[in-house]
Amino acid sequence: GTLDDVKARGELICGSNTGLTGFGAPGADGTWTGFDVDLCKALAAAVLGDASKVKFVPTTGETRFTALASGEVDVLIRNSTWTFSRDTELALDFVAVNYYDGQGFMVKKDLGVTSAKELNGATVCIQTGTTTELNLADFFKANNMTYTAVNVADDSEGQRQYLAGACDTYTTDASGLAASRATMADAENHIILPEIISKEPLGPVVRHGDNQWGDIVRWTYFALLIAEEKGITKANFEEIAASTTDPEVKRLAGLEGDMGAKIGLDNEFAKRAVLAVGNYGEVFDANIGESTPIGLARGLNALWTQGGLQYAAPFR
C-alpha cells in the first residue's frame, strides 16, 4: 500500500496548492509554509519520523484529483471540498475535515450592498473548476436572482479583477476572502457579506481502497486535535507526557497501548506529529489565525468544546 511506498521512498509526497496565501505557498527560500502544509509535515513526521521529509507537488484545480488517483501524490492536502460525487465517482476518500469553510461574498462598501440577497443582476468573479461555481448557480437560483459570471483562473486574478471593478463581487471560500481582504491597501473599504451560501468542508484526500493509509492520515490529524483538546502543545508535550495520568494522553505519547502498530507505524507517531508542528490550534494560529495578517477567527473551526465543529474521535 501507500505506506510501504512512502517508507521505501523515504519521503512523503503531498499534493498542494500552486500557492494560496496562508494555506500553502513556497517562500523566498523555497520552503513551503501554511496551514495545509503543516498537516503534511505532521504526517511526514508521523510516518517517517522527520517533518522535513516531505515533497510538495503543486496541483491545479484540474489536475489535483488525477494526480492523487494516479499515485503521483500520496495524499492531497489542498483545500478540496468534500462532496458526494468526489467521494464516490472519483474513487477518492476524504478522511477528515481540517477546515470548515463556506462560500461568501466580498463587495466594496460604496456599492451599498449589505446582503447577498441584494446581488440580483450583479457581475460575480468566481474561480473556475471549483465547487463554488455550482454553489453560486444554486444560490442565485434559489433566491430567484440572476448574475453574470466572470470565471477567473486563480485567486490572485480574481482579487485583481474585483479590485479593478471588473466585477461587483468576488466569491470564494470565506477564508480566502478574508485573506484577500487582509492584504488590500484599503481593507476598510471592503466588506464580506454575512451570508455563507455553502458548506465547504475542506480536508485531506487519499485514494479509495487503501484504508490503512487513510487511517494514518485521519489519525495523525486527530492527534493534533486531541492534543489541543488536552492542552498539549509543542512546547509542553514532553512535560505533560511525563507527568500525566490521563490514559488518552499516554496513548497519544506512545507510552501506553499499541496504537501505532495497528496502523503500521510505531507507537510514537502521534507524538512526533504534534512535536513537529504543534497542536491544531497552534497550526491555525501560526498560519491563518488572528495574529497573522490573514486574521481568521476560529469560528466553526474551534474545538467542539468551545462551540466549534472540530471534534476528534476518541484515541483508543
Add this chain to the structure above:
Amino acid sequence: MAYATETPKENFRLSMLIYDTRFRSMTIQIVVLILFGLALSWLVNNTIDNLAAKGKTFNYNFLWVRAGYDIEQTLIPYTNDSSHGRALFVGLANTLLVAFVGCILATIVGVLVGVLRLSKNWLVARIMTVYVEIFRNIPVLLWILFIYVPLTEIGPEPKDFKVTQPMIDALAIEAQGGTLPPDAVTTPAASKVLFDTVAITKRGMFMPKPLLERPLGSFSIGDFTISFSVLAALAVVAASIWVNAQLRRKARVVQETTGVRPTTWWKSLLILFAPLVLLLIAMGFHLEVPAFPVTEAGVSQGFNFQGGFTISASLLALTVALALYTGAFIAEIVRAGIMAISKGQSEASFALGLRPGRTMSLVVLPQALRVIIPPLISQYLNLTKNTSLGIAVSYLDLRGTLGGITLNQTGRELECMLLMMLIYLTISLIISVGMNIYNQSVQLKAR
C-alpha cells in the same frame, strides 16, 4: 516489333522477404503494422484495466446531465440548467468566434504592418520592426495577460453610468434656481458613446442588440432553435452577392469587347445592401440599447446594463492579443512574400507602362499570394489552437468548458480530453484540407 519474353518463374524462398525489393517493403510494412496494432491494443488494454481499477466506465452520458455552471459570454442560449453537451457547444462557438475574428484582425494587422515595414519612411519601418520583434519574441500567454489587464483596469465601471438620487436632487435644486454645493454632481461620471448606444466599460462593451418586431418565426432541431428571419437574411445576402457577381461579369465582358470598363461600384453597393436593408425594415428591425432600469424618479437601478449584448473584456483581450501576436508573424510572411517577387517583375511591368497600383494588383500581388497563403493558413491554425489559452483571461472556450469545468465537475478526464482533441483535430483538418486544395489550384506551371 515488341515481343514479350517470359521470364522463368522462380521459386519463392523465405529470404526473398528481406532481400527482394518486391517483397521487402511489404515485409517491413506488415511488421510495422503488426507492431502498431500491438501497441495500440496494448494502450487500449491498459486503459480498460485502468478504468476497471478505478471503477470507472467510459461513456459520454454526462453530456446530457445538467451542467450547473454559468458562462459569461455565450453565442447560443445557455443557462446553468443546460446540459454539459450544450456547454460544449457554447465553448466551441466561443472558440470559433475568437478564431474567426482573430484571423480577420490578424490578417489586417499583418498585411498593414508587413507593407509598412517595407515603407520608405524610416521611422515607420523602424516602429513596425520593433512591434514585430517584441511580439514574436515574448510568449503569447504574456501578451494575453498584458492586454487583458489594461482592459479591465482602465475605463469606467457600469455603476459610473448610473443616475443617482443625489444627481436628481441636485438637478431639481438647479431647476428651481437654487445654488448647488460646490462638489455636487448632476450627471453620471461616464456616458455611452455612438449616439448613446454603446457603453465601454471595464467589463467589456455593452452593445445594442438587433431585434425584430415582426420576426418570421422559428423551428427547432433538438436543442437548437433556428430562426427563419436569420435564414431569410442569409438568403437575401447570398442572392445579392450572386447578382453582384453577374454584374461584375457583365462589366468584364464589356471591358473585353470595348476595352473600357464601365463604373460599377455604386451599382454594386446598391445591389449588395439595398435588399437586405429592405428586408430588415420589413421585419421591423430595431436596436435594443443597453440601459439601466430606472425608477419613476429617474434613478438607475441594479448593477449592470440591461438589454443589449455584451462583448466581455476577456473576449476582447483574447481576440486582440491573438490578433496582434499572430499579426506579427503574418507581417513577416507578407513582407517575405512581397520581397520574394523579384524586382525584375515590377520593372518589367513599369517598362510596359503599367502604373504602380496596377503593377501591384496585376503582377506583384497575384504572385506574392502564392507565397503568402500557405504559411498564412498555418498561422491561422496556430491562432485557432492558441484560443485554448483563453482560460488565462477567464474566457470560456472549448478548453474552458469541456476541457475545464465539465471535466472538473464530472471527473471524466479521459472522455473529455479525447473528445476535445477530436474537435480541435477536426477544425485543424478542415483548415488544412482547404489549404491543400488552394495550394494545388495555384501551383505555378513549370516544365
Add this chain to the structure above:
Amino acid sequence: MNEQAAQKMQVSDEVAIQIAAMNKWYGTFHVLRDINMTVQRGERIVICGPSGSGKSTLIRCINRLEEHQAGQIVVDGTELTSDIKNIDKVRSEVGMVFQHFNLFPHLTILENCTLAPIWVRKVPKREAEETAMHFLRKVKIPEQAHKYPGQLSGGQQQRVAIARSLCMKPRIMLFDEPTSALDPEMIKEVLDTMIELAQEGMTMLCVTHEMGFAQAVANRVIFMDQGQIVEQNEPKEFFTNPKSERTKLFLSQILGH
C-alpha cells in the same frame, strides 16, 4: 542578310532620343558622366563596354526605370522629368527587353502579351489577342500561346518577351543583354528575331556583346567605360580600326577567344 533587307534598314532624320549632358549618381558614386547622344528614328545602336561601365544604367534611364540627376533626356519629343504623365507617355512608346526575360509566371504567354495593351492602351481583349498572336507568330511560337512561361525554354521565353514588348506597338526598343542568359543554341533564335526586327526599321538600342550581331545589324556602336561614352563609330570602323586605347584593349579581350 540580303541586300534588299539592308536596303530597308533606313535611317530617317527625325530624332528619336536626345540625351544631353546627362549625369547620374548612385549615392555618391558617379555612375553616368556627361552623356551626350542623339538617336535618329530607325537607327540600330549597339552599346558595349566592360562590366560595370554603366550600360544598363544608361538604357534604364531612357525609360525612367532609373532617375537621372542632371542633364536632359528627351524621348520622341517628350522630356523625362518627374512628371508622371511624361513618364507614362515615354514608357508606352519604348519597349524594353531584359536579360532575364521577366515574364509574368502566373500568366499564360498570351496573357503576358495582352496585359499591357488591355490595361494601358485600353484595347479590347479580342483585338489585343489578335495582335498578340500576330507577334507570337512573328517570333515563331504561336503554338505556345496557352502555355505558361515556366513551360518554355529560355530562348522561347526571350522571344515571348520581345513579342510582349512589340504588342505595345513601341516606336523604340531597348535591349539589355537579351542573349547573355541563354544557352548557345538558343542565342541564335533570339538574334534572328532581333535581326528581323531591325530589318523592319525599328529604332533599337541594344546592349550586347554579340559582336557578330553588331557587325551585321548596327549602324553605330557605342563603347562605354567608367560611365562615359569613350568611342562611337560605325561598326566596321569600330571593329577594324578602334581609336581609343581602351577600346582596343576591350576588343582584344572579347574577340580574343
Add this chain to the structure above:
Amino acid sequence: MNEQAAQKMQVSDEVAIQIAAMNKWYGTFHVLRDINMTVQRGERIVICGPSGSGKSTLIRCINRLEEHQAGQIVVDGTELTSDIKNIDKVRSEVGMVFQHFNLFPHLTILENCTLAPIWVRKVPKREAEETAMHFLRKVKIPEQAHKYPGQLSGGQQQRVAIARSLCMKPRIMLFDEPTSALDPEMIKEVLDTMIELAQEGMTMLCVTHEMGFAQAVANRVIFMDQGQIVEQNEPKEFFTNPKSERTKLFLSQILGH
C-alpha cells in the same frame, strides 16, 4: 590518338553486359521497347539520339537506378532482378557519371572519393585515400583533394566525379551526357580524361552528342529513337553512311551547325 593507343583498345570476347528483349514503362508510357544488346568487355559504346528517346533511361536501367519490367539484363554474369544482393553486386562493379556531376557538396574531394570504398568495399581509410589520390592524379587534379566541390569549376567537378567512380574499381563505366552541362572550354578536359580511360581498355557506355569523341574512341555507335534501337554500327560507317532515314535526319541536325 596514335596507333599504339588504338592498339591497346582491344575488345575481348567476354560478355560484359547482355540485354535481351528488355521493355520498360513509365506508368502507361512505353519508354524502352524491346532492347536487345550485347556489350563485350573492353567495348566503348556511344549512344545517341534525339531528346526523350530513352537514352538516359536505358543507361540507368543497367545499374538499376530504374527498374525494367520485362526482359533480361545481365551485367557481368549477374542478372538484375529485384534481389537486393544482385543489385548491390552490379552497382559495385558499374561506375556511373552523371550530367550534373552529383558530387556530395558537404564532403571534400578526397572524402567524396573515399566514401564508397570505405563503406561499401570496407577498404581501410588509408588505403582508400591512396587509391583516391592515384585516380585524382590521373584526372589531373590531385592538388584539389582537400577542397570542397563548390570551390571547383564544372570541368574539374566532372573529373572528380569520374575519379570517384573509378575509386570503386568498376569493370564497366556508364556516362550520361557527361559534358552537356559544361562550358565549351571545359568539355575538352573531361573528354580527354574519358579518352585516356578508353585507351586503358575500360568497358564504357556513353550517352553523348560529342560526335568527335564518338568517332575517335567508340567502336560502336547506337542510335535510339522513340525508345528503340534504330541503328547500330561502327562509327565510321554510322557517320558517313547512315542507313535509316531517322538517323540521317538526326545527323543532319546535329552536325548541321
Add this chain to the structure above:
Amino acid sequence: MTQTFIRTEMLPPEAPPARDSGAIKWLRENLFSGPLNTILTLLGLFIVYWGLSGLLPWIFGGVWNAGSLGECREIIAARTGGDGTEAACWAMVRERWHQYLFGFYPSDLYWRPTLAFGLLFVALAPVLFSQFPRKMFLLTLAYPAVAYLLLWGGSVWVPVMLILLVGAVFFIATRIGGGWGVTTFVVLLLLCFGNPLGNILWFLFRLVDALPFVAVPVAFEQSVLGFLAKIFPLFSHVHPWIHSILPWGLTPVNSDKFGGFLLAIVIGVTAISFSLPLGIILALGRQSDMFIVKSLSVGFIEFIRGVPLITLLFTASLLLQYFLPPGTNFDLILRVIILVTFFAAAYLAEVIRGGLAALPRGQYEAADALGLNYWQAQRLIIMPQALKISIPGIVSTFIGLFKDTTLVSFVGLLDPLRGVTMAVRADINWKGIYWEPYVFVGAIFFILCFSMSRYSMYLERKLKTDHR
C-alpha cells in the same frame, strides 16, 4: 551621318549635387518624402513619445528596496506626495529573482545549472559553427550525460556509465552499419539500460496478451521474465556497485525543485534534442513510398500538429496514467518532457522534410550508383546536408517551443510566467503585485528569444551564400 566620337580625356567622378546628399537628403527621403509620409512620421513620433513617456518613469522610477508591496506603495507615496503616480515595485524582483531563474533549486548549488547552461553553448558550438574541429562533437555527444549529472546530481557513475555504454554500443553499431546497425544499436541500448531484456519481453508479452485470443501462462510470465529481468540489468546493477567502491557524486536534487527559467530551458532543450532523432524518423517515414509507414507518420504528425499544445500537456498530466500499465507512475516533469518531445518532433519532422525536399535527386542517385545502402546514404549523404539546411527552421521551432513552455503552468509546474508568479503572489508580502513579474519575465524571454532569432537569421544568410 554616323556621328563618330572619340573621348580623348576621361572625366573624373564628381560629387553629386548638394540636394542629393547629406543629412537633409536623408531626412527628405526617409521621413518627409511626401504629405502622407510626413503625416506618418509625425504620427510615429507621437506614438513613440506617448509610449515611452508612460513607460519609462514607471520602469526607472521603480522602488528597489522594500520588504513588501505595502512598503513599496508607501515609499512611492512619500516620494510623490501621494498624488497617485505609479511606479514599479522592483523590490519583489530583487527578493525573488532567483526563484524566477532557478525555481526552488538549492541556492548553494546554483553553480550547477549555471555551469550546465554554459556548457550547453560549448556543446552547441561545433553544431552551429562549422569552423570548430570535429573532435568537439564528442563533447556534444557527452553533453546530455554531463548536464544530467549537473542538474539532478547523484552518482557520477550514472553519466559515466551512460557515456561509456552509449559510446560502446554506438561504436559496435557503426561497425556493423546499415539497417542492421540501427537495429543493433537500439537492441544493445535497450539491453544495457533499466531492466532491459526482461522489460522488452515483458512488453512484448503484454502486447500479445492484449490480443483476446492469446493467453500467456502467468507462471511463465513471472518466472522466466522475472529471471531475465534480474539477469540483464547491466546498467542498473553495475553503477551502484561501482558507486559503493568509489562514492563520487553530487548532491541529488529532485525535479520538484525545478522551476522558473531553469525549468523552461530544461524542458525546451531536452525536448528539442530528443525530438531531433524522432523528427528525422518521422520525416523519413513521411517521405517513404511504403504506404503504411507513410500513413502512420502522416497520422502522427498531423495529429500532434492539429491539437493545441495545452491539450497535450493535459494528456501528460491527466491521461498518461490511463494508457500505461496500472501502477506505472513517474515524474510529471518527465511526462511533460515526453509529450513536449512528441510535439516538437512533429514540427521538426516538417522542418526536416523541407530540408530533404531541398536536396536535389541527384544526391540520392549518386549514392545509389556508388552502392551505398539506404541507411548509409541517409547517414552519410542525405542527413548531413538536409539537417544543415534545416538549422534555421530548427532554431525557430526551438524558439516557439521555448515560449510555449510557459503553458506548463496549466498542469501545475512552476514555469516562470504564471507558476512562479503565482507562488510569489501567494506570499502575503507580495499579494496584489501584478505588472512587475510579467515585465521582468517578458524582458528575459525577449532577450533570449530575440538573440536566438537573430542568430537563426544570420545562419539563413550564411547558408544562402554557402550554397551558391
